[in-house]
Amino acid sequence: MLETKKQGLLIVISGPSGAGKGTICAELLKRNKNLWKSVSMTTRKPRKGEVDGVDYFFVSKKEFKENIKENGLLEHATYADEFYGTPRSYVLEHLNKGEDVILEIEIQGALQIKDVYPQGLFIFILPPSMKTLKKRLENRGTETKEKVLKRFKRAYQEINEVTKYNYVVTNDTVENATNKVEAILMAEKCRVDRIEEVYLDTVEEELHESLVDNKELNNEVKDF
Ligand code: 5GP
Numbered sequence: 001m002l003e004t005k006k007q008g009l010l011i012v013i014s015g016p017s018g019a020g021k022g023t024i025c026a027e028l029l030k031r032n033k034n035l036w037k038s039v040s041m042t043t044r045k046p047r048k049g050e051v052d053g054v055d056y057f058f059v060s061k062k063e064f065k066e067n068i069k070e071n072g073l074l075e076h077a078t079y080a081d082e083f084y085g086t087p088r089s090y091v092l093e094h095l096n097k098g099e100d101v102i103l104e105i106e107i108q109g110a111l112q113i114k115d116v117y118p119q120g121l122f123i124f125i126l127p128p129s130m131k132t133l134k135k136r137l138e139n140r141g142t143e144t145k146e147k148v149l150k151r152f153k154r155a156y157q158e159i160n161e162v163t164k165y166n167y168v169v170t171n172d173t174v175e176n177a178t179n180k181v182e183a184i185l186m187a188e189k190c191r192v193d194r195i196e197e198v199y200l201d202t203v204e205e206e207l208h209e210s211l212v213d214n215k216e217l218n219n220e221v222k223d224f
Contacts, residue, residue, distance in 0.1 A: 015125035016155030
C-alpha cells in the first residue's frame with residue numbers, strides 16, 4: 001500500500017488583498033472536509049458579520065505583542081497599520097497528526113514560513129488584472145478610501161514576489177481558480193518525495209520473499 005508522509009501538508013495561500021484568497025479558501029474547505037484552516041490573530045477591528053474565533057482572533061496590540069514574546073506565533077506581519085499572525089500550536093498540532101493545514105496570509109508572513117518550513121506548498125493568487133483588483137477592493141466597502149488606496153499600492157509591491165512561490169493561480173472565476181488549486185494539491189500528494197519510506201521498506205521485504213520462493217527470479221536478479 002502506498003502511504004503518503006505522516007506529516008500533513010502545510011498549504012500557504014497568499015497574494016494581494018482583494019485577489020480573492022478568502023473566497024477560494026472557503027470553496028476549498030467546502031469541497032474538502034479533510035482540510036484545516038488556521039484562524040489568524042489580528043489587531044484590526046472586526047468587520048460587520050465577522051466572528052471572533054472564526055474569522056480571526058481579534059486581540060489588542062498589547063496581547064499580540066505578548067504572543068510574539070511567548071513564541072506563540074509561527075509568523076507575523078504588519079499590514080495597513082495592523083498586526084496579523086498565525087498561532088503556532090494549532091498548525092503544528094494538525095500537521096503532526098498528518099492533517100493538511102491551510103494558511104491564508106499576506107506575502108511577508110508567507111516568506112517567513114518559507115524560510116523555516118520550505119517543504120510547505122506556496123501558492124500565489126493573482127487577480128485577473130490590477131483594474132479588477134482595485135474594483136474588488138472598492139466594492140467590498142469594508143475600508144475607507146484611504147485604506148483601499150493603501151492596500152492597492154501594497155498589492156503592486158506584493159506582486160513582484162510571485163517568483164518566490166511554487167505555483168501561481170489567476171482568480172478569473174472562483175470555480176476555475178479553486179479547480180486549479182485542487183489540481184495542485186492532488187499533484188503535490190503524488191510527489192515521490194512525499195511518499196512514506198514505509199512503502200519502500202515494504203517493497204524490499206516483498207522482493208526478498210519472492211527471491212526466497214522463486215529460484216529462477218533469484219538468479220535473474222543476481223545476473224542483473
Ligand atoms: P484583512 O484585513 O483583509 O482581513 O487581511 C489583510 C491581509 O492580511 C490579507 O492579505 C490577509 O490574507 C492577511 N492575513 C490574514 N491573516 C494573516 C496572518 O496570520 N498572517 C499574515 N502574515 N497575514 C495575514
